[in-house]
Amino acid sequence: YVKIEPQHLGQGQYQLSADEKLLKQKLALVVRDRVSLIGADLNQASKHLLQYICGLNEATAKGIVKYREEHGAFRSREQLKKIKGIGAVAFQQCAGFLTVSNPEEDSERGPPAKRAKTMEEWCPLDGTIVHPDDYKTAEK
Incomplete structure (x- = not known):
């Protein structure tokens, strides 16, 4: 399971280039996909x-x-x-x-x-x- 909140994924050199809304959507898709498999x-x-x-x-x-x-x-x-x-x-x-x-x-x-x-x-x-x-x- 992914336990990192989306707002923390962009920390560091490229933090301003990460779209927080897009990251939340992608995280939701990954979690839904993994839960659906197992x-x-x-x-x-x-x-x-x-x-x-x-x-x-x-x-x-x-x-x-x-x-x-x-x-x-x-x-x-x-x-x-x-x-x-x-x-x-x-x-x-x-x-x-x-x-x-x-x-x-x-x-x-x-x-x-x-x-x-x-x-x-x-x-x-x-x-x-x-x-x-x-x-x-x-x-x-």
Whole structure:
């Protein structure tokens, strides 16, 4: 991930020749491209990173982080549908780029009871970039 703010890329000899607006646009494209290739974990990604996922924006990314803070770790992609602003179309667009790590394997988040308040089961396919629409095909 690129962590350098665009205004700092032009520091030095050529700082006046760098167009800050163009640098911000290019940085956004690079981050979106990288996230689209490797995806992002719903239980670890920041609001800033989530907003670059196709189908999400700043408001829905903020909603994901808020939901995670209030309800614990995501146990499935289906929980995304509980976020305000993520309807059928947004879910269709973003689900393939978001993964859900197995909460049982992550010792940093505490015991399972504190991680998730829902009874939803984690599906191993949620930990991959296989889109939920293709789960039946993948299971065959």
